[in-house]
Amino acid sequence: MLHEPAVVISTDNAASKKSKLGIILFFVYTVIYSGFVLIGLTKPELMGLELIGGQNIAIIYGFGLIVLAIVMGFIYNYFCTKMEKKLNKN
Amino acid sequence: MIYEVSNLAIIIFLFIVGLVLGLSFYFARKTKSSAGYYAAGGNIHWSVNGIAFAGDYLSAASFLGICGMIAYSGYDGFLYSIGYLAGWVVALFLVAEPLKKLGKYTFADALDSKFNSKSIKLAASISTLIVSIFYLIPQMVGAGDLVVPLLGLPHWMGVLIVGSIVIFIVATAGMTSTTYVQFIKGALLVVFSTILTIYILNNGLSLTPNENYHKFTQLEAIVSNDTIVNVTNPAYIVKTTKVVDKSVFVKLEKDGSICWYKLNKKEGKTTLDEILSTTVIASGEKLYNGAPKSEKKFYQVGHLSKIIVDGKEVDKTGPVGPFEFIKTIEKSEVVRFSKKTFSDGSDKVTVWYQQITKGEDVMKPGLLYKLSDASGATIWDKLNFLSLMLALFLGTSALPHILIRYYTVPSQRAARKSTIVAIAAIGFFYILTLYMGLGSMINGVLDVESSNMSGPLLAKSFGVGLFSIISAIAFATVLGTVSGLIVASSGAIAHDFIDKYLQVEMTDNAKVKAGKIAAMCVGIFAIILGILFKGMNVSFLVGLAFAVAASANLPAILFLLFWKKTTAKGIAWSIIVGIVSSIGIILFSPTMYDKYGLIPKDAPIPLDNPGIISIPLAVLTLIVVSLMTQKDNSTKDFSK
Structure with missing residues (x-):
């Protein structure tokens, strides 16, 4: 049985380093996301508290989670590209 | 609801559908091999694939479902936006690159790449099929909802049209055409949602959403011994309570026609407030506010009852900025419409009554998912919330139609980059959903019979042109997502099951043919389910698909990638336990009991979202079975 990918994948010496970085960023985001869920479960009234510019915690935390995912994506890509360039020179 | 059909809407709709079909024909000529059919030859550019990811992901659930849910339940609908996007973090950081490295065409290939096990092939193909079908139902329901105001056709016709077009697209071209369709649609959806949001902000907030907005009447009631005896207006006669x-x-009668009012007591005064109602009478005919549909007595609703700016009450605000928009709603009061159903003799009555809600309650969780003790939240209510947030977070990277998109790009690097493009486009869109949902809530556009139409109907209030374009894009959204799902399903049947599991000898042409026949069968099945599930919020249904995917597929993927002791039997059993437990909980949930016509409170499992039970159960199964079958791994050489 053939199980190789649809296209030939070249060897990636940066794979394990990229994987480690991915796991770290995943845990950082998971902790922040869990914080949001935890406030909803234990202290939902906190969600309505005004924080900055008349916006409550629910809005700032919710928008923050979306923006953070985008920012972390770019950071991850920046470091992965750097590692690939450095370790896959040959 | 009764809609006027516009010729412009029909022309734009036909143009978009024509464009989609034209693209399919064009790419069909290029697709000859199975690699081309299932994985677009692995040659799609990462930026195109990234936007196509967004096109795949921003399905009917996102545009129609989330906007509708926010329009009716405020911030609780936005929880879906947050969770759907967070799911991409799992996809990007843990799954994208390693999975790209393992697979060929399907998610089953990736899972099986290490073991070459028949049980994995079978379990993964069943799981792909089930998750895809669960995801197909809301797309079809959304399609049906769309054609009602767009083309003036009944719901079932919409489902049939989408089903037929998609079967045609998939049966002719496969993954290349679905990718380009998704690319165009994803880009158009983000652009036009931005335009719609600009309209909303420019329009600002007003106590009178539009000139034709219905003025709700209030009658003074004469009460004796807690029983309504009459109303002060002699034109009305009290019939029943x-x-x-x-x-x-x-129930009141005026000029020979029946209408329903809700009794309210405030400051020692008893009033009757006008509400919306539909009545299905013994003959099967449905009356809208006591009159046949053709009399157009049913109207769109949703407005603000009080607007507060800088501590002062105002009638309207004029154009507002994005943060000012949210802040003003938070300080103001919104009139939402809540639903109740009951019998009146042989008549089945559904009413939607006004519920004045503080803006601060609209802008935080709690209207749909009860969370605070003050609102009477039980432990099951809290578990439902936790379960939803867990399934949304873990579901994305377990969706077969998303996973197969990793095989359309040429490298792991391209897989990563296309995921980031997707996250940026999808994240931006999800921020817009809050504005589109709240805009629908306060602009008198809601069709109480279908929360799914809130976004397009909001566009209609700004002009038929914008409505037509938005609806046509939403329709193309459904077409694209359904195409992707059907390609994934046909891959599961033809490639994973017939070719790999049954090991039927087939030429490359025969494999493509088998995929196309499978696509047709799945498409017909999806049409039937789409008609049966009419009336349910599509985002809620997609939430269930996420829960099934997160339970069945994600433990298998993550443990395969990150736990060396994982065995083939562990993976296969975890998939089966994930599917059975999640679907079992859904079938016995309060929402499904309501759908069966039973009393929701009688449901044996008081959870609507199964993830909190089924995901840990699948993980536990994988660990226990893998530990019990370690000798299977020791007899094989995995050094390759």
Whole structure:
């Protein structure tokens, strides 16, 4: 049985380093996301508290989670590209 | 609801559908091999694939479902936006690159790449098929909802049209055409949602959403011994009184036609407030506010009852900025419409009554998912919330139609980059959903019979042109997502099951043919389910698909990638336990009991979202079975 990918994948010496970085960023985001869920479960009234510019915690935390995912994506890509360039020179 | 059909809407709709079909024909000529059919030859550019990811992901659930849910339940609908996007973090950081490295065409290939196990092939193909079908149902329901105001056709016709076009697209071209369709649609959806949001902000907030907005009447009631004896306006005659969950509804007759009002007591005064109602009479005919549909007595609703700016009450604000928009709603009061159903003799009555809600409650969780003790939240209510957030977070990277998109790009690097493009486009869109949902809530556009139409109907209030374009894009959204799902399903049947599991000898052409026949069968099945599930919020249904995917597929993927002791039997059993437990909980949930016509409170499992039970159960199964079958791994050489 053939199980190789649809296209030939070249060897990636940066794979394990990229994987480690991915796991770290995943845990950082998971902790922040869990914080949001935890406030909803234990202290939902906190969600309505005004924080900055008349916006409550629910809005700032919710928008923050979306923006953070985008920012972390770019950071991850920046470091992965750097590692690939450095370790896959040959 | 009764809609006027516009010729412009029909022309734009036909143009978009024509464009989609034209693209399919064009790419069909290029697709000859199975690699081309299932994985677009692995040659799609990462930026195109990234936007196509967004096109795949921003399905009917996102545009129609989330906007509708926010329009009716405020921030609780936005929880879906947050969770759907967070799911991409799992996809990007843990799954994208390693999975790209392992697979060929399907998610089953990736899972099986290490073991070459028949049980994995079978379990993974069943799981792909089930998750895809669960995801297909809301797309079809959304399609049906769309054609009602767009083309003036009944719901079932919409489902049939989408089903037929998609079967045609998939049966002709496969993954290349679905990718380009998704690319165009994803880009158009983000652009036009931005335009719609600009309209909303420019329009600002007003107590009178539009000139034709219905003015709700209020009658003074004459009460004796807690029984309504009459109303002060002699034009009305009191017919019956119904008490439903502590709410009192009164049937009145005026000029020979029937209408329902809700009893309210405030500051020692008893009033009857006008509500919306539909009545299915013994003959099967449905009356809207006591009259046949053709009399157009049913109207769109949703407005603000009080607008507060800088501590002062105002009638309207004029154009507002994005943060000012949210802040003003938070300080103001919104009139939402809540639903109750009851019997009146042989008549089945559904009413939607006004519920004045503080803006601060709209802008935080709690209207749909009860969370605070003050609102009477039980432990099951809290578990439902936790379960939803867990399934949304873990579901994305377990969706077969998303996973197969990793095989359309040429490298792991391209897989990563296309995921980031997707996250940026999808994240931006999800921020817009809050504005589109709240805009629908306060601009008098809601069709109480279908929350799914809130976004397009909001566009209609700004002009038929914008409505036509938005609806046509939403329709193309459904077409694209359904195409992707059907390609994934046909891959599961033809590639994973017939070719790999049954090991039927087939030429490359025969494999493509088998995929196309499988696509047709799945498409027909999806059409039937789409008609049966009419009336349910599509985002809620997609939430269930996420829960099934997260339970069945994600433990298998993550443990395969990150736990060396994982065995083939562990993976296969975890998939089966994930599917059975999640679907079992859904079938016995309060929402499904309501769908069966039973009393939701009688449901044996008081959870609507199964993830909190089924995901840990699948993980536990994988660990226990893998530990019990370690000798299977020791007899094989995995050094390759």
